[in-house]
Amino acid sequence: MLKEILQYQKMDANLVKIERELENSDAKRVVNQMVEQVKNAQNKLVSIERSASQLIADYEKIKQEFEQESKRLDDIKQRDFHELSEAELRESSSDISKQIANMLSLNKEITGLSKKIVRTLNDFETTKQSGVLAKKKYNESMTRYNKFAGDKTQKIQEIKDELARLEKQIDPKLLERYKVMREDHKFPIFVPLVNNACGVCAMQLPNARLDLLKEKRVLECENCHRMIYLNDD
Ligand SMILES: [Zn+2]
Numbered sequence: 001m002l003k004e005i006l007q008y009q010k011m012d013a014n015l016v017k018i019e020r021e022l023e024n025s026d027a028k029r030v031v032n033q034m035v036e037q038v039k040n041a042q043n044k045l046v047s048i049e050r051s052a053s054q055l056i057a058d059y060e061k062i063k064q065e066f067e068q069e070s071k072r073l074d075d076i077k078q079r080d081f082h083e084l085s086e087a088e089l090r091e092s093s094s095d096i097s098k099q100i101a102n103m104l105s106l107n108k109e110i111t112g113l114s115k116k117i118v119r120t121l122n123d124f125e126t127t128k129q130s131g132v133l134a135k136k137k138y139n140e141s142m143t144r145y146n147k148f149a150g151d152k153t154q155k156i157q158e159i160k161d162e163l164a165r166l167e168k169q170i171d172p173k174l175l176e177r178y179k180v181m182r183e184d185h186k187f188p189i190f191v192p193l194v195n196n197a198c199g200v201c202a203m204q205l206p207n208a209r210l211d212l213l214k215e216k217r218v219l220e221c222e223n224c225h226r227m228i229y230l231n232d233d
Pocket residue numbers: 198199200201202203221222223224225226
């Protein structure tokens with residue numbers, strides 16, 4: 001009864017090997033890296049866009065303030081200075097100085113914001129370009145990976161056909177158990193008892209469990225949950 005599943009596992013090991021080759025291939029590694037890079041670039045673009053619109057809103061607000069101050073200065077200049085008393089003249093002169101100081105300070109802010117906006121736009125462009133580059137590399141690696149995987153398709157199909165043939169001879173309960181573990185990427189699933197321990201994780205079996213194993217011929221490892229079997233020889 002065990003012989004069939006062990007034979008099945010031996011055949012399946014060929015498939016696991018190919019799957020691991022594909023998963024660990026250079027092309028697959030680059031594909032995964034590029035997916036990550038494209039995602040990062042997209043997130044960064046969203047955040048740059050957000051700060052750019054904030055900067056532009058700030059810029060518009062200060063520009064408006066500047067225009068208001070400028071209008072106020074014009075109003076002061078419109079006063080008929082001939083009609084003013086000395087005290088009023090001094091007041092007007094002080095108003096003009098204040099207006100000019102305000103405008104200079106606003107102008108400084110505008111210059112600072114303009115510089116920030118330019119920097120943000122440059123940052124946006126650089127990030128966009130790195131995203132485009134990552135996308136291009138992703139496509140290239142994906143083509144390379146598909147070619148690499150395509151070369152293995154026939155071999156994979158052959159193994160799968162053979163596995164399907166072998167399945168018919170296996171105890172359905174054992175097979176179901178096997179497939180669940182296989183889905184979990186555990187391999188091998190059936191492991192021999194080695195020195196009274198699990199053949200993979202080396203967890204020792206107490207005497208009571210050893211007796212049970214002798215009786216049942218196969219027993220789940222309490223540590224790694226693989227199926228420990230007793231070698232007949
Ligand atoms: Zn184990």
